[in-house]
Amino acid sequence: MAAIIIEEYAPVKVLFAAAAAVVIASSAQAASYRLGGLEVIQPWSRPAAAGTTGVGYMTLANHGRAPDALVSVASPVARKVEMHSSSMAGGIMRMDRQEKVAVPPGGQVAFAPGAYHLMLVGLTKPLKAGDSVHATLTFASGAKLKVDFKVGGGLGPPAMPPMAGMGNMDHMTH
Ligand SMILES: [Cu+2]
Numbered sequence: 568m569a570a571i572i573i574e575e576y577a578p579v580k581v582l583f584a585a586a587a588a589v590v591i592a593s594s595a596q597a598a599s600y601r602l603g604g605l606e607v608i609q610p611w612s613r614p615a616a617a618g619t620t621g622v623g624y625m626t627l628a629n630h631g632r633a634p635d636a637l638v639s640v641a642s643p644v645a646r647k648v649e650m651h652s653s654s655m656a657g658g659i660m661r662m663d664r665q666e667k668v669a670v671p672p673g674g675q676v677a678f679a680p681g682a683y684h685l686m687l688v689g690l691t692k693p694l695k696a697g698d699s700v701h702a703t704l705t706f707a708s709g710a711k712l713k714v715d716f717k718v719g720g721g722l723g724p725p726a727m728p729p730m731a732g733m734g735n736m737d738h739m740t741h
Contacts, residue, residue, distance in 0.1 A: 600714045604631025605670070605706060611724040612687075612716040615694045621645065623685030623702065623716050624678045624724065629670040635708045636667040637676075642702040646689030653681050667707065680722070696720035 600607040610625040621644075629635050640648040650665040660681070668683055670676050678684050687700070694700060699715035706712075719725035 600712050602712050607714050610714045610716040612718045617690050617693045621687035621690050621694050626677050627670045628675045632672050635706050636669040638667045638707050639705045644691050645687035649686045652683050694718045
């Protein structure tokens with residue numbers, strides 16, 4: 568795939584470059600997708616039956632200088648995809664649909680259990696461990712990123728490759 572230079576001040580170019588979102592770090596378990604200043608880190612999902620609602624988690628990062636926001640998500644395997652927030656109120660977890668989720672410049676937003684999440688409403692096929700769920704994320708800037716949500720086998724994200732320094736108790740002391 569040819570490398571494409573994307574200028575942040577040229578949203579039309581960003582639109583045309585949507586198909587060129589590049590997987591910059593990919594293994595069987597973890598992936599990161601980047602387009603301009605936007606990065607979608609490790610999209611993942613959980614097994615779910617056809618006809619039910621699936622979930623989508625990821626981290627959004629904005630490496631650019633302008634605010635942006637996720638404004639819509641679509642997937643060929645879901646009738647619609649909603650953005651929700653989760654919050655605890657009086658010991659009860661409640662979810663609220665979001666019209667958009669802002670990603671501030673230099674900031675990150677986590678879509679994770681108990682926080683923001685995507686709901687894949689009306690799955691047209693079952694999601695099984697090991698599947699990749701295609702989805703297109705559309706941002707307020709006009710940027711569109713095509714990503715694959717990797718379906719893990721359990722409640723957490725698919726196993727990550729060990730990271731340097733993980734489990735190193737030295738980290739506890741400084
Ligand atoms: Cu929800």
